[in-house]
Every structure is written in structure tokens, then in C-alpha cells.
Amino acid sequence: MLDIQNLHASAGDTPIIKGIDLHIGAGEIHAIMGPNGSGKSTLSNILAGRPGYSVTEGEINYGGKNLLAMEPETRAREGVFLAFQYPVEIPGVGNSYFLKTSVNAIRTHNGLDELDAMDFLALCEEKMKRVEMPNDLMSRSINEGFSGGEKKRNEVLQMLLLEPKLCILDETDSGLDIDALRVVADGVNSLRSPERAMLVITHYQRLLDYIVPDRIHVLADGKIVRSGGRELAGELEEKGYGWIGKAE
Amino acid sequence: MKRGSRGNPAEAWIQAFPAFAATLGDSPERQAQRERALAAFGELGLPSTRLEAWRSTNLRTLEKRMPPAPTGHPPEAALLERAKTQIALEADRVGKASLRAVFIDGHFCPSLSTLPEGESGVRLLSIRPESATPVSFPEGYGELASAKLDAFSALNEAFTPGIEVLEFGEGCELDLPVHLIFLSSGDGRLNCPRLHITGKKQSRATLILDFLSVPDGENLVSSVTEIFLEERARLDCVVVERESDRTVHIANLQTRQGRDSELLIHTLTLGGALVRNELGAELADLGAELDLKGLYVGLGDQHLDNHTRVDHATPRTTSREIYKGILAENARGVFRGLIHVRPDAQKIDSTQSNMNLLLSPGARVDTRPQLEIYADDVKCSHGSTVGKLDEEALFYLRSRGLSRTQARALLTRGFVAEICEGLPLESLRSAMTELVLEKLSACAHPDEEGLA
Amino acid sequence: MTSENADLKRLAEEDYKYGFVSDIEADQLPPGLSEEVVRLISAKKEEPDWLLAYRLKALARFREMLAENGEPGWANIDYPAIDYQAISYYSAPKAQVELEGLDEVDPELLRTYEKLGISLQEQKRLSGVKIAVDAVFDSVSVATTFRSELEKQGIIFCSFSEAVKSHPELIRKYLGSVVPYSDNLFACLNAAVFSDGSFAYIPKGVRCPMELSTYFRINSSGTGQFERTLIVADEGASVSYLEGCTAPMRDENQLHAAVVELIALDDASIKYSTVQNWYPGDKNGVGGIYNFVTKRGACRGKRSKISWTQVETGSAITWKYPSCILQGDDSVGEFYSVAMTNNMQQADTGTKMIHIGRNTKSTIISKGISCGRSQQSYRGLVKINPKAEGARNYSQCDSLLLGDKCGAHTFPYLEVENPSATVEHEATTSKIGEEQIFYCLQRGLSEEDAISIIVNGFCKEVLRELPMEFAVEAQNLLSISLEGSVG
Numbered sequence A: 001m002l003d004i005q006n007l008h009a010s011a012g013d014t015p016i017i018k019g020i021d022l023h024i025g026a027g028e029i030h031a032i033m034g035p036n037g038s039g040k041s042t043l044s045n046i047l048a049g050r051p052g053y054s055v056t057e058g059e060i061n062y063g064g065k066n067l068l069a070m071e072p073e074t075r076a077r078e079g080v081f082l083a084f085q086y087p088v089e090i091p092g093v094g095n096s097y098f099l100k101t102s103v104n105a106i107r108t109h110n111g112l113d114e115l116d117a118m119d120f121l122a123l124c125e126e127k128m129k130r131v132e133m134p135n136d137l138m139s140r141s142i143n144e145g146f147s148g149g150e151k152k153r154n155e156v157l158q159m160l161l162l163e164p165k166l167c168i169l170d171e172t173d174s175g176l177d178i179d180a181l182r183v184v185a186d187g188v189n190s191l192r193s194p195e196r197a198m199l200v201i202t203h204y205q206r207l208l209d210y211i212v213p214d215r216i217h218v219l220a221d222g223k224i225v226r227s228g229g230r231e232l233a234g235e236l237e238e239k240g241y242g243w244i245g246k247a248e
Numbered sequence B: 001m002k003r004g005s006r007g008n009p010a011e012a013w014i015q016a017f018p019a020f021a022a023t024l025g026d027s028p029e030r031q032a033q034r035e036r037a038l039a040a041f042g043e044l045g046l047p048s049t050r051l052e053a054w055r056s057t058n059l060r061t062l063e064k065r066m067p068p069a070p071t072g073h074p075p076e077a078a079l080l081e082r083a084k085t086q087i088a089l090e091a092d093r094v095g096k097a098s099l100r101a102v103f104i105d106g107h108f109c110p111s112l113s114t115l116p117e118g119e120s121g122v123r124l125l126s127i128r129p130e131s132a133t134p135v136s137f138p139e140g141y142g143e144l145a146s147a148k149l150d151a152f153s154a155l156n157e158a159f160t161p162g163i164e165v166l167e168f169g170e171g172c173e174l175d176l177p178v179h180l181i182f183l184s185s186g187d188g189r190l191n192c193p194r195l196h197i198t199g200k201k202q203s204r205a206t207l208i209l210d211f212l213s214v215p216d217g218e219n220l221v222s223s224v225t226e227i228f229l230e231e232r233a234r235l236d237c238v239v240v241e242r243e244s245d246r247t248v249h250i251a252n253l254q255t256r257q258g259r260d261s262e263l264l265i266h267t268l269t270l271g272g273a274l275v276r277n278e279l280g281a282e283l284a285d286l287g288a289e290l291d292l293k294g295l296y297v298g299l300g301d302q303h304l305d306n307h308t309r310v311d312h313a314t315p316r317t318t319s320r321e322i323y324k325g326i327l328a329e330n331a332r333g334v335f336r337g338l339i340h341v342r343p344d345a346q347k348i349d350s351t352q353s354n355m356n357l358l359l360s361p362g363a364r365v366d367t368r369p370q371l372e373i374y375a376d377d378v379k380c381s382h383g384s385t386v387g388k389l390d391e392e393a394l395f396y397l398r399s400r401g402l403s404r405t406q407a408r409a410l411l412t413r414g415f416v417a418e419i420c421e422g423l424p425l426e427s428l429r430s431a432m433t434e435l436v437l438e439k440l441s442a443c444a445h446p447d448e449e450g451l452a
Numbered sequence C: 001m002t003s004e005n006a007d008l009k010r011l012a013e014e015d016y017k018y019g020f021v022s023d024i025e026a027d028q029l030p031p032g033l034s035e036e037v038v039r040l041i042s043a044k045k046e047e048p049d050w051l052l053a054y055r056l057k058a059l060a061r062f063r064e065m066l067a068e069n070g071e072p073g074w075a076n077i078d079y080p081a082i083d084y085q086a087i088s089y090y091s092a093p094k095a096q097v098e099l100e101g102l103d104e105v106d107p108e109l110l111r112t113y114e115k116l117g118i119s120l121q122e123q124k125r126l127s128g129v130k131i132a133v134d135a136v137f138d139s140v141s142v143a144t145t146f147r148s149e150l151e152k153q154g155i156i157f158c159s160f161s162e163a164v165k166s167h168p169e170l171i172r173k174y175l176g177s178v179v180p181y182s183d184n185l186f187a188c189l190n191a192a193v194f195s196d197g198s199f200a201y202i203p204k205g206v207r208c209p210m211e212l213s214t215y216f217r218i219n220s221s222g223t224g225q226f227e228r229t230l231i232v233a234d235e236g237a238s239v240s241y242l243e244g245c246t247a248p249m250r251d252e253n254q255l256h257a258a259v260v261e262l263i264a265l266d267d268a269s270i271k272y273s274t275v276q277n278w279y280p281g282d283k284n285g286v287g288g289i290y291n292f293v294t295k296r297g298a299c300r301g302k303r304s305k306i307s308w309t310q311v312e313t314g315s316a317i318t319w320k321y322p323s324c325i326l327q328g329d330d331s332v333g334e335f336y337s338v339a340m341t342n343n344m345q346q347a348d349t350g351t352k353m354i355h356i357g358r359n360t361k362s363t364i365i366s367k368g369i370s371c372g373r374s375q376q377s378y379r380g381l382v383k384i385n386p387k388a389e390g391a392r393n394y395s396q397c398d399s400l401l402l403g404d405k406c407g408a409h410t411f412p413y414l415e416v417e418n419p420s421a422t423v424e425h426e427a428t429t430s431k432i433g434e435e436q437i438f439y440c441l442q443r444g445l446s447e448e449d450a451i452s453i454i455v456n457g458f459c460k461e462v463l464r465e466l467p468m469e470f471a472v473e474a475q476n477l478l479s480i481s482l483e484g485s486v487g
């Protein structure tokens, strides 16, 4: 489903991603771990098409298409979803109005009818229960004045609503208490399906107790330095990231 | 000649005055008052950019093509007939009103207006020779908009066909808004509507002042509105300016508030070639509260200038002010907001902010928030920002599947929400939001860079 | 404020510390402004013809401007018209003829500077830190220290008059290139009659190894001070420059109309710090300096940076707007200011940031403290020209009021002509926090200490920009200037 080949990318003149190869098949969950500053967010931003980064080498193939040639909204409509590490606050724009616009933009793209206000509300209510999100968050502006946990839940709620094909979660677990973490993990697990691929970025092994990945990759200084099964997480937990460099 | 004024290009107006006055048939006192105002205007002349207050707004275009003085004749039947559909549309936008009055070129048009029957608490009277019940001169008239000091107030006083006096009676609580429509006929002449509003003790009302012109009409509008609020009165006033892009509008709105009164003024400027809003608010007694909200949206070559002056004349008064501007294409926005706290006016709470979005390379904005404070026990702040739509936010929305255009519209909607959502009537809230978005959708956005 | 502050009031009565007069014989021109006076000044300094011609042009323009418009009327200050014929435009300590070394400096003069806390003896370093000092006494520079050490690195630091002789090409190239003589009335007057000042040139790639500083002192009565400072940082050079000023107590108003020009080429940086403590006049507003100064820096080069830091506590009237013209792409301008006014002082001060190059950035932090019956205004212009893609400005202007007879005013002008610019301005005005004072009192501080630390805290963002030696002096100055302000 996602095929990254020899990816090199920079922000401005600074090279950040220095040669990544990654293949994620449908139905698989991959985790990326790595120290702060290793380029995890940069990779997810590039997948989502955030302006400001330039890909200097390599290719990304998504569902048989050249991902890098697509506009960010086209990627979203084609099923790429990024749960942001730091979701932006947008004052004055109602959360529910925004979500409805988003759901309908994607439905239209997929040849489905737009949801009317009633249907949307019903759908929303169901998903909101799933992430235990209070109702009033829908009537407030996007992420404005949300606590850290509320922002993350809002990201997961959006993911549940949009039912993407490729879910990228950028440190969705950090800053969450254990209950919130379980809510987030439940949400993610409910989306597990043979047609869907997931890329879970995390700094801690903790999340992987709840979302069990098929493969784990360790990113350091813009490169994948280790890949392995789920046992790698335990190893990392024990020894920290320090040993990675030496192991190479 | 006073420093800062330029010659007197208005010679033609002065010449035309006797003929204008003759058609009105005013009382000798009123006639003398007009003449004094005209003389003052002759002294003051049109303000030049050398005056600090006019630094960013140049009236030279006006000087080159001075519109002729008004004739003093009421609008003809054909014009009234033509205006009907336009008025109906505007009436629809607002919905039911407790009083709806239409003025064309400053002349009250009974056939287009709906006045309340019986006792409703609100009265509209005209001081003009032909009015059936001549009323005495309103208290405070001319005290806030001084014909001695301000050129456009003087011009208005000399050339207004009549003074419209709107009074909210003591203790009255109106459920429905009062809707006044000022239509410029586009006859190319100077047009000077004059309004005098009093909110008596404990009255509560919502007032909409709609400034319109016939499509494509050319006008110079010099409007003057004075508002007096008595003790514990509350007025929620919405000023909407949507005149043609060949209209120059100098709008002077002056207010004075009594004890514990509450005044909200929303100023929405969408139309006009050059619009200058001169808003002066005096918080004249303890506990008075003022809330100013403004939105200006400029496209093409529009020049939209908002000057506000909040005068905290007494202790324990509060003011909040938010003005937002969106400028695209070659439009220019100007904001100058002065908060003035007089000596010994203690316990003042005052905030002001001005935010601007520039959407095209040719757009510009000058903003001058100012604090002038002569008392110490105060909490005053102001802030100004100028920027473009937030790139982060745009990307966030696009990553959720919205197109660039949708994302822009949504953010713009968010930007104006703070002003539009604060409007007093549901009908106005949606109508104004739509008008703003509709206007902006007509402007070409320069294509921003996609993914590198 | 309330009357609980009797203590502070008592403590308050300290006099202006630098108000003494030195008894030094001076060579002083009689009062009056004329072509003859300008020629005389130029002749005394043995100036080349082009400089005399420049002065005369400026004098002619000054006369025109004065006749046309009088003094600048837009500032929020109030003073009787200045009689330019009543001022003496040149005053120099007599003994000053071609000094070979400090030993030959009039000992009374050295003592004057010692009293001011400025040592002109190189061995007597201030707090162990090297600072090269150019001392300007009335109209002329009397001594410049550490010159030879600086020369080793190719740094030129000397009096302006000397530079005219030794480096005429540099002076001719840069004089008036940032502040044209016709810029404003006072700049015009300065260009006509300036007597001395400091010149610094930092060559390519050199980081100046010590702080450079000029110490200005007005001594003689009936004179004005019209000095000129020019600092050029060549490509990749950097320098930090300090300026301090004092004057005796006199009940006349003396005019100080200086011009400072800074030029930063590619990758150069100039940091200019001022602690201005001219005599402010007495409690009733008698006497004091009129400080009408034009300071402007041009960031000519790419990635160049000019930073102004000022602590203004003195002068009867202050009128100054240290500015940056950000011409080079990616250049940076900064303005950090604390202004404190007490008694009858008036200050109208601020900055201009003119963004011309791409991705230029400016920061303005202004803190005003008004006490007594003083009036203070911040006035600042941020202008983003149409070509200044990606320009950014952030301004923060806060005013603190101590006492109910003073005024604090804020007049920013933001003019933005490029849609990619981000400009943010914030300002607040409030009274000193009674809860904060109470909190301090409850923790055992005296009221005056409480106010002093609160004011210092209020100014912290600016004070921390000052070089160490100056920061201490500035904090003390603020405390002294505060005295008598509460009660």
C-alpha cells in the first residue's frame, strides 16, 4: 500500500531524512520509534504533503500512485490521514462545521452522497462516545483552548469519522494519561482491518502494549537503523536509544 | 486659511447654497444656522493629508471632481418606484422590524416606510418645513458633531434636507429592531443625511442603519449621526455600508453615554470607493459601557478608513473594541483607534484590537492604535496585527481533505466570525457572513505554492 | 497613589548626582548662529573645504526649515520656542592642544570624569573589564583610551575631528549617508555646527575585542552640544558601543542635538547602548537639557544586524527615535528601550523600523514608566515596503503609571504594503500593581524596595540587553529616578 524508496528530504537547506526505505502492506501496522529530532515528524509531514519540505531524492508510491505529486487535500481524499503531533488551533472556525466539510469533501471524492446535518450529527455522536469526548468540544473552535489530551482525542475522532486507508499517528500517545491512552488505542484498534495500513510513530514503548505492531523500525538521524518484530520494543525500553548507534 | 487645509475647492457648493436653501423654505433661525455652518465649512475646507487625522486618506480625487450641491427637491415618483424592489430585498434580509424608514438622498420617503401604529415606545420625527407636526429642536443637537470644528459636520449641517429625530422612549423595550435605510440615488450630487438618536432612561433597542446606493450610482455621502444614551439605556446598533464602488462616504457617528448605559456599535464596511468612518464615543458618566466591533472588507481599489476615538471622560467606564479588516487586490485599509483617558478618570478598563488580513500583493493597510492616558488607575491595552491566512491552519484543513478554496473560505469565515457572530439578530448574522464570503469569492487569490 | 509612602517620599529628596560644575577654562564662542560661526568652527578644526561646504548647505536648509515650519510640531511635547541666537555653538577646554597622552590632559578634567565614574586611565579599568572610552567634553573630544590596542586589529576609534583628518575618505563616504542633513530641523542644525563626536570603523571580519564607548558631558553654561557619531561595521565585523551622558544642574535649558549614524555591511552587527542621564531639571521643571537627537542605523548588508538599547532617565525633554533601515535581505533591527520620566519631564521617544529587504525582521520592546507630573509618549513606525517579502515585526510597548498626575501615551504607526509580512503590535498601560507591592511587603521588603524591584522586573527584557557594566548603572539610575515619585 505504501512504498517508500530511498527517501531524502530537507527543510530549507538542512537535510533531515537521509535515505529511508519502508514498505507497508495493506492490513499491516508498523511502528516507528526513535529519539527526539530523528526525523519522525518530518517523515509524517512529507507523507501528508506539508509545504516547506523538499524531497531531494527517492519516491513514494501509495496504492499504485505517486504520492509526492498529489496536493495535500488529494492525499487526504485518497485516504491518507495524519494525526498531528501538535494539532493547530484555528480560532473562529467551529469544530463540527469543519468536520462536516471534511467528511463531505472526502465522500464526494469517493462518489458518495454528502451527509446532511442530521446524518452527520448522528455519525458524530456515535464516534464521540467511542473517544469519550464531551459534546461541547464540537461546538467550540477547532482545537482552541483544548487541553493536550482533548486535542489528541479530537485527532482520533477525526480518524474514526474519515475512515482513512493509511493512518499515520505522530506521537498521539505523548502527554496522555493511562485512561486517555486506552481510549486512543481502542479507537485505533477498532479501525484495524485487512484493507487498512497504519504507521504508528511513538517515542515510548508504552503505546505498543495497546497497539500491537507487525514491524518496528528505529529511526536515528534520518535513517532507519534497525527493523524488527515487536520484540524490538522491549529491547529499546530496556537499553534506551543510546545503543543503536553502536549496534550498527 | 488654516494650516492643513487646502484652498477651498468647495466654492461651487457655497455658490449653490442660496438656491438649495430657497427650495427648502426653512425658518429664518434654521436658515441662519445653515449659513453659519456653511461659513465654518468655508473656513475649514476639505481636510488634507497634512492633518494627522487624515494622514492616510487623501481626498484629492474628490477635489478633482466635486459633486454638485443637492437641489433640495424630494425624490421623484419614478425614483421611488425604482427603489421599491431594492428596499424590499434589504427589508427581507433583516426581517420583521418595529419601524422601518427609508430615506433617499436624505429625504424621508413615507411611501417606502412602515411606521408603528399606536404606542410602541419608538418615535421618528422629522425637523423639516413640510413635516406635519413640527417638533422642537432636539436636545444636544450638534454638540457631538460640531459644525464649528469638523468640516464634514459643517457641510452636513448646511446641506441636509432635514434632521431625522429617533427617540426610544423611557423604559421601552423593543422586541423587533428599528431599521433605517439610507439610499443614495446616484444622481452624482452631495448627499447629507442627518440623524439624531436618543435612548431615554432604561430603554432597550436594536437599531440597524443601512447605507446603500442604487447600483453603480455615483455619490458623495456625508452622513452625520449623533446618539445620546440616558441612564441605564441600552442600544445595539449595526451600521452596514454597502454603497456602490463609485460612492465616497464620509460617515460621522458620535455618541455620548450616560450613567450605566450600554452601547454596542457594529460597523460593517463592504461597499464604497472611499469610506471614512469617523466614530467618536464619549463615556460621560459612571458605569457606562461601550462595545465597538468593526469589519471592513476591501477589494479592487477600495479605500476603507476607520477612525475611532473612545473618550473615557469619567471614572469607572469600560470599553472594548475589535476591528478586523480583509484587504485584497489593490484595496487599502486604514485603522486609527484612539483610547483617551482623561485626568482623574480612574478605574478605567479598556481594550482595543485591530487585526488585518492581506490577501494580495497590491493590498495594504495602515494601522495606528493609540493610547492617550492621563489617569493612573487604569487597565488599558491595545494590539494590532497584520498578516496573511495562517499557513499551518491552511495545511491542517487540506490534510483533512478540504480544497485550497474551501480551506481559505473556512479560515476567512473564522476570521470574520468574531464580528459577525456578535451581531444582534440571527437574520443579520447569516446575511452578513454570506455577504462577506460572497464578496471575497469574487477576488482572485494569487495561487500559493503547492508542495515543493 | 495613596499616602502610605511617606518613607519613600522622605528618601526621595536626593539630588541629581552629576549636577556639579567643573571649573575648567573654556574656549567658547559668543552666542549666535551665523555663516561666520560655522566657518569659525570649521576653521578651528582645520577642516577640508568639502566639509565646510556641507556645513553651509545644512545651515541654509536649517534657516529655510525654521522659517517655513518652525520646530517639529507633531511630537507630544511642549516647550517655548528655542532662541537659536542665544546659544553658544562651540566650547572647548582651553588646554586642549594636540595631546600626546593622557598625562597632558588637564587634571581637573580627569577628575571630572573620575567623579562621573569614568576612568580615562587605561590601567584603571572599570570592574576589571576593558572599555575603550572617547570622552567628549562640551564640544570636543578630550581623550580616547585603548587606541593602540585597537589599532593592532585595524579598528579605528577616535574623535570625529581627528577622523576627518586621518580618514577623510571614510568620513566623506558615510557622513550624512544615513541621516541626510535635511532630515529634520535638529539634524540640520547639527550638520551645520557639529563640533566633535566619535568615529569607529571595524574592518572586515573583525569582532571588536572590547566595548567602545563615548561619554558625553556638557559643562559650560549657555552652550549647546552638537556631537556626531559615525560607526561603520564592515563585512562580517561586529561591535558593541556604549554611550553615556551627564550635565551640570543649571536653571537654563540647554540644547543637545546630536546625530548618530550606524552602517552595517554584509553579516556585520552593531549593538548600540545608551544610558542617558542628562540633567532633567528640578522638581518644578526649571532647567534641564532638551535632548533632540537623531539616531539611525542602516542595515545595508545581507544578514546585518543593528540593535539599539536605551535607558532614558534624564533630560527635561527627550525627542528621539533610534531607527533601523533594513535594506539588506535577512537583516535584523532591534529596539529595546526603558524610559522613565519624573517631575515635569517630557519624553516623546520610540523608533522606526523600515523594512525594505526580503525576510527582514524587527523587534521593538519599549517600557515606559511615568511618575510625578511627567508626560511620556511612545511613538513608533513599522513600515513594510512592497518589496519586503516575508518581513516580520513584533512590537511590545508597556507603560507603567506611578501617580495620578502623569500621563502615558502610545502612538504606533504600522504601515504594511506586502501581504507576506507578519506584523504584531501589543501595548498595555496600567498602574503599578498594588497586589505585587503588598506581596513584597508581606515578605518583608520596604515599600521603596518593592517598587524598585517591580519596576526593574517590568524593565527586565530591556535591561538584560545591556552590557554588564551598563546594566548595573542603569538599574541604579532607575531606582534613583524613581525616588520622590510615590507619595
Ligand SMILES: Nc1ncnc2c1ncn2[C@@H]1O[C@H](COP(=O)(O)OP(=O)(O)O)[C@@H](O)[C@H]1O
Binding pocket: A011, A012, A014, A016, A034, A035, A036, A037, A038, A039, A040, A041, A042, A043, A052
Ligand atoms: N521546518 C523545519 N526547518 C528546519 N529544521 C527542521 C524543520 N522541521 C524539522 N526540522 C529539524 O529536523 C530534525 C527532525 O525533526 P522532527 O522530524 O520533528 O523530529 P522528531 O519528530 O523525530 O522529534 C530536528 O533537528 C528539527 O529541528
Ligand SMILES: [Mg+2]
Binding pocket: A040, A041, A042, A085, A170, A171
Ligand atoms: Mg516529532
